[in-house]
Amino acid sequence: MKNKSPSGLTEWLLYLQDRKLPASSDNIAKLKKQIKSPDETLDRMQNNIASEPMLAFSILNQANKIVEYKRNDIKSPIHAASMIGMKGISGVFDSLEAYTFSRKNLAHTAFWREVQISYEAAAMARQWAIEKKISHVEDIYWITFFRDAVRWLLWYHAHDVMQELMRRIRKGGESASACEIALLGCRIDELSTELFKVWKVPQVIIDSFLTDHIPTAEELQSIARLTHTPEQLPGFAEDKRITIIMNGPLILAYCASRIAQEANIMGWGSKNLPFFYRVIAAIIHIKLGDAIQLTHFSVTMAAREFSIDAKPSLASQLLSPLLYTHSSKSQKSAPTIVRTKLSPLDRLEQKLKGITDSKQRTTIAMKALLSLFKGSSDQVLILRYDRSQNKLSPMLQFGYDVPLLKQVKWGIDNPVMSKLISKRVAVHFNDTKLNSMLKQMPENAGRLFTNEQHLFLASSPVSDNETYIYWLAGKVALSQDQFDTFKRVIKLAD
Numbered sequence: 157m158k159n160k161s162p163s164g165l166t167e168w169l170l171y172l173q174d175r176k177l178p179a180s181s182d183n184i185a186k187l188k189k190q191i192k193s194p195d196e197t198l199d200r201m202q203n204n205i206a207s208e209p210m211l212a213f214s215i216l217n218q219a220n221k222i223v224e225y226k227r228n229d230i231k232s233p234i235h236a237a238s239m240i241g242m243k244g245i246s247g248v249f250d251s252l253e254a255y256t257f258s259r260k261n262l263a264h265t266a267f268w269r270e271v272q273i274s275y276e277a278a279a280m281a282r283q284w285a286i287e288k289k290i291s292h293v294e295d296i297y298w299i300t301f302f303r304d305a306v307r308w309l310l311w312y313h314a315h316d317v318m319q320e321l322m323r324r325i326r327k328g329g330e331s332a333s334a335c336e337i338a339l340l341g342c343r344i345d346e347l348s349t350e351l352f353k354v355w356k357v358p359q360v361i362i363d364s365f366l367t368d369h370i371p372t373a374e375e376l377q378s379i380a381r382l383t384h385t386p387e388q389l390p391g392f393a394e395d396k397r398i399t400i401i402m403n404g405p406l407i408l409a410y411c412a413s414r415i416a417q418e419a420n421i422m423g424w425g426s427k428n429l430p431f432f433y434r435v436i437a438a439i440i441h442i443k444l445g446d447a448i449q450l451t452h453f454s455v456t457m458a459a460r461e462f463s464i465d466a467k468p469s470l471a472s473q474l475l476s477p478l479l480y481t482h483s484s485k486s487q488k489s490a491p492t493i494v495r496t497k498l499s500p501l502d503r504l505e506q507k508l509k510g511i512t513d514s515k516q517r518t519t520i521a522m523k524a525l526l527s528l529f530k531g532s533s534d535q536v537l538i539l540r541y542d543r544s545q546n547k548l549s550p551m552l553q554f555g556y557d558v559p560l561l562k563q564v565k566w567g568i569d570n571p572v573m574s575k576l577i578s579k580r581v582a583v584h585f586n587d588t589k590l591n592s593m594l595k596q597m598p599e600n601a602g603r604l605f606t607n608e609q610h611l612f613l614a615s616s617p618v619s620d621n622e623t624y625i626y627w628l629a630g631k632v633a634l635s636q637d638q639f640d641t642f643k644r645v646i647k648l649a650d
């Protein structure tokens with residue numbers, strides 16, 4: 157910006173709408189080379205697309221412009237790339253401005269800092285959605301990630317104005333919205349909505365800013381009040397509109413963006429964060445402490461999946477803000493996204509993404525149990541209870557002799573199975589307790605065990621009509637930590 161900064165919604169709209177979107181010159185060159193190669197496939201181009209935010213954003217918008225007769229918005233850039241093909245991807249290059257990253261350029265580092273904040277917000281929304289058992293988790297991830305794209309551009313094209321805005325917000329005494337109106341002449345959310353309409357961004361992302369789909373300030377207060385105490389589960393909303401909003405996915409994207417921005421600007425000690433933790437606890441219907449823990453866990457996941465060296469991650473700041481106030485790095489290369497090795501439970505969570513069929517999810521979970529308990533157990537059994545037929549029967553198994561399984565009279569007319577199908581429960585039987593409980597299990601179940609075996613049992617209601625029972629027998633004594641891992645696998649598969 158050479159002279160006076162734009163002021164007001166119309167001026168900012170005119171200033172930004174025709175500007176090209178910044179993208180790494182290296183990534184653009186690599187993508188152009190891939191497109192020209194006759195042997196290249198979209199599958200091999202996915203990482204390049206997903207790791208360049210404005211490139212992915214452009215491809216997403218291009219798909220929503222040119223793909224006709226689509227039933228719903230295309231929300232994932234990878235899905236968008238597959239829809240428009242190589243020719244469509246070539247069409248986005250005219251909307252991009254190639255740049256070579258320089259750490260001395262404050263606009264470059266600020267741009268990537270905001271991208272990382274959006275990654276962290278998206279990770280929060282995804283983790284909350286998994287806990288709430290919302291379908292299409294990846295769609296929520298991308299909606300959350302791209303809703304702050306205009307904020308990225310403001311930092312890139314109007315760094316000095318945004319720097320003053322952050323200084324004013326941190327100073328306190330005014331709300332963020334009031335500061336935005338005073339310096340920009342409009343709210344960033346308002347500008348985002350109008351720019352997204354011009355760029356043909358998926359309507360669902362625009363909806364995440366509109367009070368038709370997200371709560372007003374007063375409604376947020378009402379939701380927060382549902383979380384009365386840290387020890388009790390939140391209550392339920394009596395207002396029909398609030399109930400509908402709480403059950404929709406967009407409130408997760410909205411809250412994730414608010415928390416990530418607040419933690420970045422004001423730090424994890426911000427007095428506003430406890431309010432949003434209460435809101436999240438009410439939405440997911442979990443205890444306040446669990447909501448806080450889940451939020452903090454999600455930013456550690458973001459740090460492990462996407463580590464951008466433009467700024468310390470929110471997870472690092474959560475560990476100790478004083479350790480990460482300055483960076484000694486002086487590389488002049490563009491910031492890179494480092495993908496770290498995931499733990500077995502993290503890999504399981506990744507495999508389950510986008511899979512909605514209960515039996516398929518359970519099959520993946522069973523394979524994970526066999527891998528996690530290798531050396532401690534090689535016998536896993538999944539039982540299925542059909543409530544409409546009042547029938548319990550084996551559905552999946554590994555490590556058992558089928559004739560032995562057929563000898564067991566599977567049914568619910570015994571205390572153990574009756575309890576498992578009546579409510580969600582998990583139990584750990586050591587060898588002594590198992591021997592005493594065999595009389596309360598299905599007839600002939602004792603034939604499945606040898607001396608000194610341990611048994612993990614857990615029930616998982618997958619629908620109003622079906623409950624799955626997970627059964628894992630140990631070759632050796634099983635510990636409490638292993639029992640916690642067992643329960644974690646089942647919770648992920650729910």
